[in-house]
Amino acid sequence: PAHRREQRQRDVEQAAMLRVILAAALLASCSAFAPTTLLPSPNAHARIMPKSSSSRKALGGGGSTSPRRSLPSVFRLRASATDTTQSAIMAAIQKGDAAAVQAAIAGNEAQVAAGAGALLVFALLAGAALGGGKNKPSSPYPNNNEYDRRTAEAYFAARPGVVASRTAELLLISGSFGASLLFDKFTGSVDSNMPKRAAELTTLLTTLGPTFIKIGQSLSIRTDLMPPPYIAALQQLQDQVPAFPTEQALATIEAELGAPARTLFKGLEGAKPIAAASLGQVYKAEIASGPMKGTPVAIKVQRPDITEQVALDMYLIRNACPLFKLATAYPGDAEGLVDDWGVGFVNELNYQEEAVNGMYFNEAIKKTPLADVVFAPAVVEELTNRKVLTTEWVIGERLERSNAKDISGLCSIAMNSYLTMMLETGKLHCDPHPGNLLRTTDGKLCILDWGLVQTLPSELRISFIEHIAHLTAKDYGKVPNDLVRLGFVPEGKEDEILKTDAVDVLSSVYTQLAGGGGGGGSGGPN
Numbered sequence: 001p002a003h004r005r006e007q008r009q010r011d012v013e014q015a016a017m018l019r020v021i022l023a024a025a026l027l028a029s030c031s032a033f034a035p036t037t038l039l040p041s042p043n044a045h046a047r048i049m050p051k052s053s054s055s056r057k058a059l060g061g062g063g064s065t066s067p068r069r070s071l072p073s074v075f076r077l078r079a080s081a082t083d084t085t086q087s088a089i090m091a092a093i094q095k096g097d098a099a100a101v102q103a104a105i106a107g108n109e110a111q112v113a114a115g116a117g118a119l120l121v122f123a124l125l126a127g128a129a130l131g132g133g134k135n136k137p138s139s140p141y142p143n144n145n146e147y148d149r150r151t152a153e154a155y156f157a158a159r160p161g162v163v164a165s166r167t168a169e170l171l172l173i174s175g176s177f178g179a180s181l182l183f184d185k186f187t188g189s190v191d192s193n194m195p196k197r198a199a200e201l202t203t204l205l206t207t208l209g210p211t212f213i214k215i216g217q218s219l220s221i222r223t224d225l226m227p228p229p230y231i232a233a234l235q236q237l238q239d240q241v242p243a244f245p246t247e248q249a250l251a252t253i254e255a256e257l258g259a260p261a262r263t264l265f266k267g268l269e270g271a272k273p274i275a276a277a278s279l280g281q282v283y284k285a286e287i288a289s290g291p292m293k294g295t296p297v298a299i300k301v302q303r304p305d306i307t308e309q310v311a312l313d314m315y316l317i318r319n320a321c322p323l324f325k326l327a328t329a330y331p332g333d334a335e336g337l338v339d340d341w342g343v344g345f346v347n348e349l350n351y352q353e354e355a356v357n358g359m360y361f362n363e364a365i366k367k368t369p370l371a372d373v374v375f376a377p378a379v380v381e382e383l384t385n386r387k388v389l390t391t392e393w394v395i396g397e398r399l400e401r402s403n404a405k406d407i408s409g410l411c412s413i414a415m416n417s418y419l420t421m422m423l424e425t426g427k428l429h430c431d432p433h434p435g436n437l438l439r440t441t442d443g444k445l446c447i448l449d450w451g452l453v454q455t456l457p458s459e460l461r462i463s464f465i466e467h468i469a470h471l472t473a474k475d476y477g478k479v480p481n482d483l484v485r486l487g488f489v490p491e492g493k494e495d496e497i498l499k500t501d502a503v504d505v506l507s508s509v510y511t512q513l514a515g516g517g518g519g520g521g522s523g524g525p526n
Helices: 002-031 044-048 053-058 083-095 098-130 149-157 160-187 194-208 210-219 228-238 246-257 306-319 321-328 334-347 351-365 407-425 458-472 476-485 494-498 502-514
Strands: 280-287 296-302 388-392 396-398 427-429 437-440 445-447 453-455
Touching: 149 160, 149 306, 160 194, 160 306, 194 210, 194 228, 210 228, 210 306, 246 280, 246 296, 246 388, 306 321, 306 334, 321 334, 351 388, 351 407, 351 427, 407 427, 407 437, 407 445, 407 458, 458 476, 476 494, 476 502
Parallel strands: none
Antiparallel strands: 280 296, 296 388, 396 437, 427 453, 437 445
């Protein structure tokens, strides 16, 4: 109908306006710390601007390479810095005086606050001018809380004040850390200050909230991307996330399970959480009644209002992708990458789905040689809902902290368990950080936290099995076609693979995995 087409058109226009506002906020705040403020060269800022005149025009400028003439005033927040402040920053950098640099930067942060306030007013006026419209989503993800960038855009397009406020908050909190990194770079102290900056980053991510904590946790196991000091610091996010009040957790339990927590669990009231994570926290208690009365359980309770927090941050991160690509020359599909990550991240908010994943693993693994050596915690279904997950209590210690003699064998079991999930059962646990792998008192491997999983189609699993078989059998002539079928190499580029050492490297890796990862031990089957 015509009225729906008109509404969709208004939604599109409003979402486009919000993207402009967001881009302006990001660029304006970033420009407060732009290299022209911190670098001796007055033309330094030009090096991060697009080289072509058409690109400069797309940003609002003409053919001039002067950033002050080519950029609109909203992008020139740094121009309001006084000469005295700029001189103070330059003098401090030249002397290597960190305290003086931080003091001068604090002045620029005040400018960012003023700019963010102006942008907030602008956003509110823009939202009022565009009009609220009808048929707006009642939540960011109205379709069973599944990630959907389109509904999120429509939802936050009707809430420009919320968007501008969170944007200003993120930029103000993170601005000092970014300035510190610039200081390290310009004074040649990147390596010496790395442990300090890693600790500051961990604190920053914790302050920014659950979405950024989750990002930090994901990075904490990426030794291929992050330097060792950052890995060590970010691993603290795995088990040192701030908790929320128990009173809120009890209210969530009652709302989700339909009865006061004291009637369902014994020892929960007044208790403190034994662990807090980015999306929820865990309590230890006993079942209060019924056939399982007295059974020790772990109760995971979701953080209050977490869905809207995560949705807003994902919305901002996705809309910041064009700026990220401009600043880093990233050649890939950054928006698509954010969407893929968002699907898994938002799905983690459904604890019923997590319960199903854990139960599926326990049933599927029974049909393999690993049946007696690895498991997921048993789910108490009648005490589980979307925001509350109850499982039987598992006594154990983190795998990487254990000094038991069978650890090498358990590591082999862990590798084989993940290969079995990937190649046989078809549902892969995708959150294998150290906090989620336990050695139980009877020497078994327990895999925790089944919220983030990936389902692998049977065709993909068969292709992967054939690929591994070709490598371990040293049938290297078939490897290029395998990589094309798996989507690792574009079709028509098979011959290019043979010109590199990729086949030899893959063969070595998979041969080690097939033998249990190169580790010995008698903890289970290879």
